[in-house]
Amino acid sequence: xxxxxxxxxxxxxxxxxxxxxxxxxxxxxxxxxxxxxxxxxxxxxxxxxxxxxxxxxxxxxxxxxxxxxxxxxxxxxxxxxxxxxxxxxxxxxxxxxxxxxxxxxxxxxxxxxxxxxxxxxxxxxxxxxxxxxxxxxxxxxxxxxxxxxxxxxxxxxxxxxxxxxxxxxxxxxxxxxxxxxxxxxxxxxxxxxxxxxxxxxxxxxxxxxxxxxxxxxxxxxxxxxxxxxxxxxxxxxxxxxxxxxxxxxxxxxxxxxxxxxxxxxxxxxxxxxxxxxxxxxxxxxxxxxxxxxxxxxxxxxxxxxxxxxxxxxxxxxxxxxxxxxxxxxxxxxxxxxxxxxxxxxxxxxxxxxxxxxxxxxxxxxxxxxxxxxxxxxxxxxxxxxxxxxxxxxxxxxxxxxxxxxxxxxxxxxxxxxxxxxxxxxxxxxxxxxxxxxxxxxxxxxxxxxxxxxxxxxxxxxxxxxxxxxxxxxxxxxxxxxxxxxxxxxxxxxxxxxxxxxxxxxxxxxxxxxxxxxxxxxxxxxxxxxxxxxxxxxxxxxxxxxxxxxxxxxxxxxxxxxxxxxxxxxxxx
Numbered sequence: 001x002x003x004x005x006x007x008x009x010x011x012x013x014x015x016x017x018x019x020x021x022x023x024x025x026x027x028x029x030x031x032x033x034x035x036x037x038x039x040x041x042x043x044x045x046x047x048x049x050x051x052x053x054x055x056x057x058x059x060x061x062x063x064x065x066x067x068x069x070x071x072x073x074x075x076x077x078x079x080x081x082x083x084x085x086x087x088x089x090x091x092x093x094x095x096x097x098x099x100x101x102x103x104x105x106x107x108x109x110x111x112x113x114x115x116x117x118x119x120x121x122x123x124x125x126x127x128x129x130x131x132x133x134x135x136x137x138x139x140x141x142x143x144x145x146x147x148x149x150x151x152x153x154x155x156x157x158x159x160x161x162x163x164x165x166x167x168x169x170x171x172x173x174x175x176x177x178x179x180x181x182x183x184x185x186x187x188x189x190x191x192x193x194x195x196x197x198x199x200x201x202x203x204x205x206x207x208x209x210x211x212x213x214x215x216x217x218x219x220x221x222x223x224x225x226x227x228x229x230x231x232x233x234x235x236x237x238x239x240x241x242x243x244x245x246x247x248x249x250x251x252x253x254x255x256x257x258x259x260x261x262x263x264x265x266x267x268x269x270x271x272x273x274x275x276x277x278x279x280x281x282x283x284x285x286x287x288x289x290x291x292x293x294x295x296x297x298x299x300x301x302x303x304x305x306x307x308x309x310x311x312x313x314x315x316x317x318x319x320x321x322x323x324x325x326x327x328x329x330x331x332x333x334x335x336x337x338x339x340x341x342x343x344x345x346x347x348x349x350x351x352x353x354x355x356x357x358x359x360x361x362x363x364x365x366x367x368x369x370x371x372x373x374x375x376x377x378x379x380x381x382x383x384x385x386x387x388x389x390x391x392x393x394x395x396x397x398x399x400x401x402x403x404x405x406x407x408x409x410x411x412x413x414x415x416x417x418x419x420x421x422x423x424x425x426x427x428x429x430x431x432x433x434x435x436x437x438x439x440x441x442x443x444x445x446x447x448x449x450x451x452x453x454x455x456x457x458x459x460x461x462x463x464x465x466x467x468x469x470x471x472x473x474x475x476x477x478x479x480x481x482x483x484x485x486x487x488x489x490x491x492x493x494x495x496x497x498x499x500x501x502x503x504x505x506x507x508x509x510x511x512x513x514x515x516x517x518x519x520x521x522x523x524x525x526x527x528x529x530x531x532x533x534x535x536x537x538x539x540x541x542x543x544x545x546x547x548x549x550x551x552x553x554x555x556x557x558x559x560x561x562x563x564x565x566x567x568x569x570x571x572x
Contacts, residue, residue, distance in 0.1 A: 009301070014040040014265065015567075017287050017302040019272050019317065022119025024536040024552040025308035026250030026258075027162065031560035032306070033263035040265045040300055041255075042289060044309075045115030047268040048094075048122070050251040054241030056090040064089045083501055084112050086123055091239040094122050104444055106459035110500035111312060117268055118251040119310060120503065123239050126215045126247050126367070128168050129391075129546035130159050130179045134379055138432075139542050142378075142387050145340060145435045146512045148541050149522035152179065158554040166248040166553065167224050169368065170213030178210075178374040178546075184218045186211040187368040191360045192396035192423050197371065199484045207376045207480075209394055212368040215248035215550075227253055236365040247367070269293050271451045274321040275305060275330050275532065284330075284532045290451040304531045304563050304572055308556070311537030315341075315441050315508035316456050318519075318534075331509075331519050331526035339440045340510055341460055342543045344502040345390065345431030347494050348470045350477050352486035354396065354423035361398045361420055370395030373427070375545050377472065386468035390431035391545040392477060398423045425486055429473040432545040434465055435507050460499050504548055506540035524559040531572045533559050 015037035018028045025041065032039040047053070061067055068089045075082040078098045087095055096113040103111060114120040133152040139145040156179070163182040171186040189197060189211055197209035216232040217224050224230070229245030229252055238247050245252035258264040269292040276286045276299060286301035307314050315338050321330035329337045370393070377389035399421035403414045439461065443454040474491050481489050512518025515527035524539050526532040535556040537548060566572045 012299065013301040014038045015302060016040070016304045016306065017042065017300055018306045018308060019287065020119065020308035020310060020313075020536065021117045021250055021255065021266070022114075022308065022310055022536070023121045023124070023250060023549050024556045025119070025306070026121065026254035027553050027556040028306040028308055028535065028560055029258040029264060030254040031557050032564070033258040033261040035560070035564045036263065037564065038263050038265070039258070040267060040302065041258075042270040042272055042287065042300070043117050043119075043266065043268045044271040044292065045117065045119075045268060047266070048116045048118050048241075048251055050241075050245070050256060051243045054243060055093070057237065057240040057243050059090065080110050081112060083110055084503075086239040090237070091123065094239070094241075101449060103455055104447065104457040106457055107461045108498035109458045109460050110498045111458065112500065112503045113310070113313075117255070117266065118249055121249040122241050122251060124503075124549060125369075125547070126238065127369070127372075127547040128163075128170075128213050128215050128550040129372070129374075130181055131155070131544050131546055131551055132177050132179050134177050135542070135544040135546070138388060138544070142382070144387060145542050146510070146514065146517050149511055149513045154522070155551070155554050155558065158558040159550065162550070162553040162557055164221075165223060166215055166253065167217040167220070167229070168213060168550070169216050169218040171211055173208065173210045175208055175210070175374055177379050181213070183213070184221070186213070187216070187218060187366050189371055190362050190366070190396055192354055192357055192425060193371045193394065195357070196394065196396070196425065196484055200373075200480060203483055204376075204480070206379070207373070209371045209373050212370060212372040212393070214368040216367045217246055227257060229253065232367055234365045234367055236367055238367070271453070272309065272317050273297070273451070273453055274317065275307070276301075277321070277323040277325055277330065277529065279323065279325055284529050290453075292451070295451070303567060304533065306556075306560070307532065307534045307538075308536045311341075311505045311508060311540075312441060312456065312458070314534060314536055314538040316443070316453075318509055318538075319441075319443050320453060326528070331528045331532065333528050334516055334518060336437075336510065336517060337519055338442050338508050339437050340435035341439045341441060341505065341507045342433045342435040342540070343460065343499050343506065344504040344543060344545065345433055345462075345466050345469060346428060346502045347462070347466070347497055348473055349426060349428040349492045349494075350474065350481065350489065351424060351426045351492070352481045352489040354425055354486055357398075357423050358420075369393065377476075384468070384472055386465045386472065387434055388432040388469070389545060390429045390469055390473050392427050392429055392473070394425070394427045396423055396425045425481065427477050429470065429477075430502070430545050430547075431466065431469045431473065432543050434463070435510070435542060436463065441508060462499065504537070504543070506537040506543050506548060509534050509538040510541045511539050512541060523562045524555055530566075533563060535559050
């Protein structure tokens with residue numbers, strides 16, 4: 001019996017464990033297996049294999065029972081996830097329904113999740129911008145949160161590393177506050193977007209309208225073909241899963257690459273209950289999971305552990321990983337675990353009508369979504385009554401329609417005559433929120449989920465800085481639209497919209513220089529348990545206003561390189 005037990009433990013022992021298979025978890029798997037480590041990837045949801053498990057990817061609109069819309073009964077049963085822009089009939093199977101993993105909202109918060117292999121990398125908006133030193137130096141300069149333990153020079157080579165593999169399309173724009181990257185050809189702006197870009201450049205100093213940078217393969221390099229991925233077909237049906245691998249996802253890219261190494265073991269249906277800490281050894285020794293099918297509790301062991309469960313679930317796991325050494329949560333000597341959660345501000349949009357350009361229209365679709373306006377407030381100096389700033393999306397399209405008149409053959413003929421209408425433009429804000437101690441997540445004392453794990457209490461809200469930033473966005477973009485000659489400008493302030501729908505939650509296990517005020521060091525290591533790394537959104541000290549996923553990828557590749565180096569030196 002003893003030998004059987006030893007064999008069982010041996011079978012459950014790996015060089016590395018990765019918790020989560022989304023964007024950062026996929027990168028951890030790729031890097032660890034590529035460096036020769038036998039790696040176990042734990043995913044709480046079901047398996048989703050590239051191409052095989054994209055059931056709607058090639059469906060026509062009329063093949064959906066409800067023509068793509070979710071039935072009223074489903075929306076009423078799922079008020080939270082139904083507010084997500086991509087929760088429709090073609091992608092609903094990739095979203096967690098409200099009752100499947102309940103949580104407690106001390107303040108309204110829409111927690112959008114994707115529990116399957118690949119996580120939300122199947123659903124993300126694929127916008128990819130680098131941070132600059134203006135972002136990494138923000139807390140130190142502006143006096144909020146704590147100082148980042150790194151600067152742009154530390155992460156820049158890792159941005160390049162992941163960009164080349166993932167496939168990022170964009171242009172060399174030469175903007176200091178938005179560093180250029182290793183780009184495939186950018187998707188061009190259309191005629192109205194290009195007009196607005198030229199107008200802004202001539203009218204305003206240090207303001208830019210550029211082609212949005214995105215994780216789509218505009219022109220494949222050999223490394224993408226080696227992954228089995230080809231050029232983006234511009235279908236813009238990405239939330240269904242892309243059979244071409246035209247956009248970056250764990251399913252199309254990093255996980256198959258890790259699988260080819262022969263060093264990957266992928267275990268879906270595995271809810272991580274906690275990280276195991278050995279008081280005598282003074283380090284983490286493994287992970288305890290609940291099998292979602294059998295409800296069996298199983299332990300797996302490894303020398304190093306990467307926690308990439310997505311920001312809020314990573315906080316949940318760390319908070320629930322209690323021991324005599326860490327009675328308040330794993331690595332929580334500072335007491336800040338679960339606190340200083342932040343997000344992005346998507347609470348305003350602006351639309352307008354465009355005169356002219358009637359001799360031009362568009363052909364096809366732009367997977368990048370159009371243009372992007374990098375942050376221009378409080379960059380080189382503090383020039384407003386609020387901290388930090390906002391970026392903006394920008395796009396233009398020409399309306400069209402047909403006359404549904406007549407009956408029979410006449411009606412059919414009328415429908416076939418498409419008439420072009422005026423051009424319209426639109427913009428939405430993406431602002432940087434300030435991490436605050438009062439924005440937190442914590443475990444509930446009594447309520448548990450289906451796996452016996454405490455439910456999470458979320459208390460996250462807007463503040464006065466957010467309101468001032470939104471007001472400025474509306475004023476500045478409205479003025480830019482007005483000076484460009486756009487008409488009938490309309491402003492939509494989404495009053496009452498809860499945080500969370502940005503799906504850019506960050507923080508709770510922040511990086512920092514001082515173990516007394518942070519959870520992680522400059523290598524994304526838990527200060528008090530150096531063989532545990534956190535490289536998803538939970539690690540973020542502040543949020544900037546760029547889309548965060550590219551930064552998670554770079555952090556992960558950098559941290560794995562360091563971790564393996566330390567292992568080879570015998571330090572881990």
